[in-house]
Amino acid sequence: MASSSTTNSILSPSFLSGLANSTSTDSPRPPSLLSFLPNSSSSSTAVSIKLSDRRSCHSRRSRPVTNAVKTTSSPSSTAAPTETPGASHDASRPTILVSEKLGSAGLDLLRGFGNVDCSYDLLPEDLCRKISSCDALIVRSGTKVTREVFEAAKGRLKVVGRAGVGIDNVDLQAATEFGCLVVNAPTANTVAAAEHGIALLAAMARNVAQADASVKSGKWERSKYVGVSMVGKTLAVMGFGKVGSEVARRAKGLGMHVISHDPYAPADRARAMGVELVSFEQAISTADFISLHMPLTPTTRKILNDDTFAKMKPGVRIVNVARGGVIDEDALVRALDSGKVAQAALDVFSQEPPPKDSKLVQHERVIATPHLGASTKEAQEGVAIEIAEAVVGALNGELSATAVNAPMVPPEVLSALAPFVTLAEKLGRLAVQLASGGEGIKSVKVVYRSSRDPDDLDTRLLRAMITKGIIEPISDGSYVNLVNADFIAKQKGLRISEERIVVDASPEMPVHSIEVLMSNVDSKFGSAVAGEGGDVVVEGRVKYGVPHLTKVGGFEVDVSLEGNLILCRQVDRPGMIGEVGNILGEDNVNVNFMSVGRMARKKQAIMAIGVDEEPQELTLSKIGKVSAVEEFVFLKL
Numbered sequence: 001m002a003s004s005s006t007t008n009s010i011l012s013p014s015f016l017s018g019l020a021n022s023t024s025t026d027s028p029r030p031p032s033l034l035s036f037l038p039n040s041s042s043s044s045t046a047v048s049i050k051l052s053d054r055r056s057c058h059s060r061r062s063r064p065v066t067n068a069v070k071t072t073s074s075p076s077s078t079a080a081p082t083e084t085p086g087a088s089h090d091a092s093r094p095t096i097l098v099s100e101k102l103g104s105a106g107l108d109l110l111r112g113f114g115n116v117d118c119s120y121d122l123l124p125e126d127l128c129r130k131i132s133s134c135d136a137l138i139v140r141s142g143t144k145v146t147r148e149v150f151e152a153a154k155g156r157l158k159v160v161g162r163a164g165v166g167i168d169n170v171d172l173q174a175a176t177e178f179g180c181l182v183v184n185a186p187t188a189n190t191v192a193a194a195e196h197g198i199a200l201l202a203a204m205a206r207n208v209a210q211a212d213a214s215v216k217s218g219k220w221e222r223s224k225y226v227g228v229s230m231v232g233k234t235l236a237v238m239g240f241g242k243v244g245s246e247v248a249r250r251a252k253g254l255g256m257h258v259i260s261h262d263p264y265a266p267a268d269r270a271r272a273m274g275v276e277l278v279s280f281e282q283a284i285s286t287a288d289f290i291s292l293h294m295p296l297t298p299t300t301r302k303i304l305n306d307d308t309f310a311k312m313k314p315g316v317r318i319v320n321v322a323r324g325g326v327i328d329e330d331a332l333v334r335a336l337d338s339g340k341v342a343q344a345a346l347d348v349f350s351q352e353p354p355p356k357d358s359k360l361v362q363h364e365r366v367i368a369t370p371h372l373g374a375s376t377k378e379a380q381e382g383v384a385i386e387i388a389e390a391v392v393g394a395l396n397g398e399l400s401a402t403a404v405n406a407p408m409v410p411p412e413v414l415s416a417l418a419p420f421v422t423l424a425e426k427l428g429r430l431a432v433q434l435a436s437g438g439e440g441i442k443s444v445k446v447v448y449r450s451s452r453d454p455d456d457l458d459t460r461l462l463r464a465m466i467t468k469g470i471i472e473p474i475s476d477g478s479y480v481n482l483v484n485a486d487f488i489a490k491q492k493g494l495r496i497s498e499e500r501i502v503v504d505a506s507p508e509m510p511v512h513s514i515e516v517l518m519s520n521v522d523s524k525f526g527s528a529v530a531g532e533g534g535d536v537v538v539e540g541r542v543k544y545g546v547p548h549l550t551k552v553g554g555f556e557v558d559v560s561l562e563g564n565l566i567l568c569r570q571v572d573r574p575g576m577i578g579e580v581g582n583i584l585g586e587d588n589v590n591v592n593f594m595s596v597g598r599m600a601r602k603k604q605a606i607m608a609i610g611v612d613e614e615p616q617e618l619t620l621s622k623i624g625k626v627s628a629v630e631e632f633v634f635l636k637l
């Protein structure tokens with residue numbers, strides 16, 4: 001009599017059907033498990049923009065209120081309407097909350113895809129209240145997307161889109177823990193921010209703002225507003241990224257000597273532009289002008305402080321279009337008062353809007369703008385389209401090229417990897433279903449065989465999918481996706497190690513085979529255990545674009561990984577295939593693939609049968625009763 005086992009269903013319809021099903025009700029539910037898998041049938045470019053759907057967004061305040069600012073006295077904290085006026089809500093479509101002003105082309109794109117709710121001035125508590133009925137949230141710099149927001153989303157929020165670059169207003173750790181993808185729009189506002197930096201630089205050097213105010217007040221103070229020239233002066237660009245390098249390019253056009261500090265920028269890129277990359281100390285101590293263009297991170301917070309101001313040239317001038325938090329603002333006031341810093345031009349503040357009585361803003365040698373770096377018509381239209389496409393793509397199940405908290409995979413790499421991504425998840429799923437008891441699944445090894453140099457093989461996506469495949473069936477209730485797979489694995493004490501082996505195989509294929517080995521576990525299908533360590537082993541390959549299982553334990557098989565799988569170990573004798581095939585046929589179960597791998601003639605063999613339907617218990621027990629069958633297992637892919 002054969003030992004038999006079936007596994008609990010892990011193949012729910014919503015697993016395969018993607019987002020449309022997962023958002024068909026208003027009830028909070030976890031993100032579609034496929035929501036970050038490539039999905040060729042739906043892409044952002046296929047989204048139709050229905051201009052007839054165009055509806056205007058409304059703002060109840062002239063200025064966005066940041067969550068950081070105390071606004072509890074605001075009239076809007078009462079239950080003011082926040083739905084887009086006239087918008088009909090279609091429960092079968094995803095709901096996208098836009099919490100700050102977004103360009104119309106982006107909104108049109110979003111409306112062609114889902115229900116769009118523009119509510120521009122939500123208080124933190126209003127945002128938390130709303131978010132549990134939203135699949136996506138689009139913000140700019142004024143909305144603080146805190147842990148509380150992700151908690152309040154109750155698992156429904158799948159993507160946060162930052163319509164801009166800086167993501168310091170989004171709690172990335174919380175987003176990751178909750179499996180919520182964060183995407184940004186990193187390119188469309190680069191030029192706008194650089195132009196604003198140059199505008200501030202020139203305006204500061206020539207006292208434009210102060211002189212303008214003076215003339216408007218009826219004065220004519222020509223000698224008071226004598227400026228300084230920029231030509232021939234040294235400008236230190238702090239952060240040689242997209243904005244910093246555009247500022248550098250423009251400053252060179254003004255005849256400035258440009259140096260830059262950026263620990264991560266390639267020196268040859270700077271050199272090609274005639275910019276010397278220097279140390280932080282050298283940059284701040286030799287510059288006449290310092291322009292800040294690094295992100296706000298724990299290392300850059302208050303990077304300009306009393307100590308660093310002390311090292312600067314007397315009379316240095318500072319421009320900040322990055323983030324207010326990179327400067328210790330109290331220290332800057334002291335440096336301005338002492339004359340160490342001659343002038344500052346600031347677009348960003350540690351608190352936005354800054355307090356009305358801010359000494360910094362009121363300082364006569366400071367010019368200030370209200371975070372306008374990205375605010376040109378062109379940049380805002382560009383950013384809106386960039387973020388709308390990224391959010392729609394993510395909701396469609398595509399991997400984003402602008403993901404901030406998930407592996408970023410360029411489209412061409414992604415299309416080459418797509419079948420391997422599916423293979424990886426299915427192997428993870430198979431391996432975990434083959435395990436039973438033992439010390440619990442603690443250690444998994446993944447071996448990638450490829451003709452490519454190991455350094456050229458980016459396996460982050462594959463590892464994440466294997467992790468997802470392993471964890472999902474054993475984590476009842478918790479949802480797993482690419483974003484939180486590593487986090488959940490760590491939480492469960494699951495260690496996943498990887499090995500890349502170079503083999504003589506087709507260079508066309510990024511990966512020749514993927515092998516998943518699970519240590520210290522018993523198996524419900526003894527034949528799946530192999531190797532010295534007694535690991536559960538499965539191996540797969542992609543053949544003709546379709547994932548195949550090619551090894552189970554020590555047995556070679558060849559079965560396409562579609563539908564479900566029956567693995568049988570039997571004595572190799574004639575008639576077996578027909579006998580099992582008949583049993584399945586009687587139950588109307590369609591066999592889509594079958595292969596037999598044997599140790600030697602008339603010895604043991606493994607039969608792998610791919611079936612479209614799930615056989616009934618009775619059918620499975622009939623297979624178990626076939627005299628030559630020694631053990632079998634039914635696995636759901």
Ligand SMILES: NC(=O)C1=CN([C@@H]2O[C@H](COP(=O)(O)OP(=O)(O)OC[C@H]3O[C@@H](n4cnc5c(N)ncnc54)[C@H](O)[C@@H]3O)[C@@H](O)[C@H]2O)C=CC1
Binds near residue numbers: 186242263348374
């Ligand atoms: N005022 C505004 O409206 C806007 C502000 N920004 C701000 O500008 C920042 C830069 O934007 P992009 O250039 O697009 O980003 P980016 O990512 O292209 O460039 C940032 C650069 O800073 C460098 N960096 C990181 N840590 C550093 C450190 N400790 N010292 C020196 N350099 C460091 C990075 O290596 C990178 O090259 C954003 O993070 C955002 O905060 C961006 C757009 C508009």
Ligand SMILES: O=C(O)C(=O)COP(=O)(O)O
Binds near residue numbers: 140141164373375
């Ligand atoms: O893109 C950025 O990082 C910005 O700072 C622009 O902010 P905003 O979208 O204008 O609120």
